[in-house]
Amino acid sequence: MASELSAGLRLWRTRRRVSQLELAIRAGTTQRHVSFIESGRSAPGRDMIIRLAESLQVPLRERNQLLVAGGYAPAYDETPYGAPDLGAIRSALTAILEGHRPSPAVVVDRRGDLVIANGAFDALVAGVAPYLLEPPVSLPRLLLHPAGLAPRIVNLAEWSWHVIDALTREAAVVPDPAADSLISELTALVPPRPATGPDHLGFAVPLRLRSADGELRLITTLTRFGTAIDVTVSELRMEAFLPADEPTARALRGLDHTMLQRV
Secondary structure, three states, X not given: OHHHHHHHXXXXXXXXXXXXXXXXXXXXXXXXXXXXXXXXXXXXXXXHHHHHHHHOOOOHHHHHHHHHHOOOOOOOEOOOOOOHHHHHHHHHHHHHHHHHXXXXXXXXXXXXXXXXXXXXXXXXXXXXXXXXXXXXXXXXXXXXXXXXOHHHEOOHHHHHHHHHHHHHHHHHHOOXXXXXXXXXXXXHHOOOOOOOOXXXXXXXXXXXXXXXXXXXXXXXXXXXXXXXXXXXXXXXXXXXXXXXXXXXXXXXXXXXXXXXXXX
């Protein structure tokens, strides 16, 4: 187990591109101690493992894995999202999503699977293939699948690579075979990556979406819990689709009003 811990810490330090000296300074120890831990010559205590993991910004799920590898119990709970203990979190997220209306907004987990959405998002995705809305609903797949929103995206080639590149960055930080599989799936579905010129400023901002009320121009924002100590909560993120211009704002208000009348 000690060798697993040593290899794990060394791997995270390499991923973060941090030297042993820099990590030692961050964690309040010495480079010699870090070197001994990574080589398996020293067995760190529970507190030191947490300090090293925090210094390397290791996600809570993976911090628990490092603690177990070091012979300690996990330090961070992983509470099911629907459990009573997360009632206050659920209420807060629901209020935040409703506060974004008429802008569509969702909460997804670490893999981009839908946890909760507001009514404006339901209006936005109306008409997509029903099977794409069967749990677990993958937000990236819902956006880019030919039976999802993809046919309505005006700048599909640019936006799709914006989404795929974001997934790739996430997978580089926290490797996950499921994420690699999704990236491969989406890459096969979308148009080839567009050529870029010297004036290229990045892909797909804003998202341009066809609708019955004209083209919607949407920008996205991402929000995470910054001080979560529960694995489930730490892996949640909220994504809101905000209007980039006044015509889009008016159209979203109309879509949301229609949705409210149907309720």
